[in-house]
Amino acid sequence: MTGYSTDSLHRRQVPQRRSSIPPVARSRRNWTLPTVLVPVLAAIAGFGGAYSYIWVPVTLVLYAATAYLLWPKPSGNGTLAWHPILLPMFAFGVLVSVQWLLRLSVYPAASLTETIKLAAAGCTFYLTLNALRLPGAQRQVARVLWLFCGLLAAEAIFQLFSANGRIYWFHDASYGTPVGPFVYHNHFGGCMDLLLPPAIAFALEDNGHHCTWADRARRGLLPALGLAAVVLSLSRGAILAISLEAALALILFWRQFTATRNARIATIVVSLALLGFMLLGNARGMVARFHHLAHNKINHFTLRIKVAQSAWAIFRQHPWLGTGFGTFAVEYPRYKYWDNNQRVLDAHDDYIQALSETGLAGAFCVLSFAGIWLWDFRKHCSEITMKAPLRISFHIAAAGFLFHSIGDFEFHSFADALLFYVVLGAALAVSRVPPKASAAEAFNNEAVKAHPLIPGI
Numbered sequence: 001m002t003g004y005s006t007d008s009l010h011r012r013q014v015p016q017r018r019s020s021i022p023p024v025a026r027s028r029r030n031w032t033l034p035t036v037l038v039p040v041l042a043a044i045a046g047f048g049g050a051y052s053y054i055w056v057p058v059t060l061v062l063y064a065a066t067a068y069l070l071w072p073k074p075s076g077n078g079t080l081a082w083h084p085i086l087l088p089m090f091a092f093g094v095l096v097s098v099q100w101l102l103r104l105s106v107y108p109a110a111s112l113t114e115t116i117k118l119a120a121a122g123c124t125f126y127l128t129l130n131a132l133r134l135p136g137a138q139r140q141v142a143r144v145l146w147l148f149c150g151l152l153a154a155e156a157i158f159q160l161f162s163a164n165g166r167i168y169w170f171h172d173a174s175y176g177t178p179v180g181p182f183v184y185h186n187h188f189g190g191c192m193d194l195l196l197p198p199a200i201a202f203a204l205e206d207n208g209h210h211c212t213w214a215d216r217a218r219r220g221l222l223p224a225l226g227l228a229a230v231v232l233s234l235s236r237g238a239i240l241a242i243s244l245e246a247a248l249a250l251i252l253f254w255r256q257f258t259a260t261r262n263a264r265i266a267t268i269v270v271s272l273a274l275l276g277f278m279l280l281g282n283a284r285g286m287v288a289r290f291h292h293l294a295h296n297k298i299n300h301f302t303l304r305i306k307v308a309q310s311a312w313a314i315f316r317q318h319p320w321l322g323t324g325f326g327t328f329a330v331e332y333p334r335y336k337y338w339d340n341n342q343r344v345l346d347a348h349d350d351y352i353q354a355l356s357e358t359g360l361a362g363a364f365c366v367l368s369f370a371g372i373w374l375w376d377f378r379k380h381c382s383e384i385t386m387k388a389p390l391r392i393s394f395h396i397a398a399a400g401f402l403f404h405s406i407g408d409f410e411f412h413s414f415a416d417a418l419l420f421y422v423v424l425g426a427a428l429a430v431s432r433v434p435p436k437a438s439a440a441e442a443f444n445n446e447a448v449k450a451h452p453l454i455p456g457i
Helices: 006-011 023-045 052-070 086-101 108-131 137-162 185-204 213-233 236-252 261-280 283-295 300-317 328-335 350-383 390-404 414-428 439-450
Strands: none
Touching: 023 052, 023 108, 023 137, 023 414, 052 108, 052 414, 086 108, 086 350, 108 414, 137 185, 137 213, 137 390, 137 414, 185 213, 185 236, 185 390, 185 414, 213 236, 213 261, 236 283, 236 390, 300 328, 300 350, 328 350, 350 390, 350 414, 390 414
């Protein structure tokens, strides 16, 4: 009998287009994504990484993951990610390391501790930058942050009404203003600044699978809980940062929101629903917090101004290299403009504190970092669609967090700093999409689908 057997026909191989990412690099990056997300979310859940028994093991895991990514492999490392923003980040890391190594810091031990944490943040960013090069990885991160946002908000709300100043109902944090796993309510607010934009974008995204507004409403319940938790936390900085994020979203997505009558109606309904969830929180208490600023000469705002003036005085005495990374608490008593009988550990303004600790050299690195990020943000604004809102949502989250850091020490929360670099890495990561198949390959693939048993195709 002549011809081909069925088994031999099924064994015929058809040339398939290959990804431009080597298999070793692909598998390593697939492994990298959970390796960076798990320790970062564990740091948030672990009291915001405030204690050494949390941040030390998290740091070691991030160091080990980065070492594995960079370690030479027999089959090659593939192409590692690169972005210009790594240059000012590396320069800042070299600066603070030199401060410690050459004993230019007034308190080398504090500088060493903060440098170790800074390196962990850098590892987080680089791991994220590499992990999110595969198509669809951004959506995976957004899905995880969407789910974590809802869980964190639900825990925080339940805890606020039942734990009486304790975190997880057993850890006494009554000395602070605990909300969720954080000892300080503004650090919880900073965490929500980063979680809410990608969570809302994931909830509203048109994923192309016959997504209805009812589906989006169900997904929107989790970020709505997050908004209610922020209001209950009484974090004025978080409310202002989220307001800025909302304004940015409206400006950037205005054409999409108003393209059709249904889009306009949906935008109004979603906005009212989110506002309603915010009002379910302690809206009266939040209004009272802002009222206190307007009707009291001595308030948290004026105290922050006094502390900022002290930080500026430190900078004027040490203009070039500062006093050393992480040394503000040591130097502040010599320069304080106001004595309220409280120990001040941070300047409540990350930028003026960085200026006092690292001088003009550090300021140059920070401004370069901000400039490169803004350039990238502006470039990605041309990609805005309701079918692909995730990258812009990560940029918006980063913008809100950077704004919040003007009035609080958000980067001095270890967990918040790590989450910021996850969000920033997700915003800046460049997806390596496989090249399109040639015309001959496309014809062959279509023919195989239509006639799977024809030999020679």
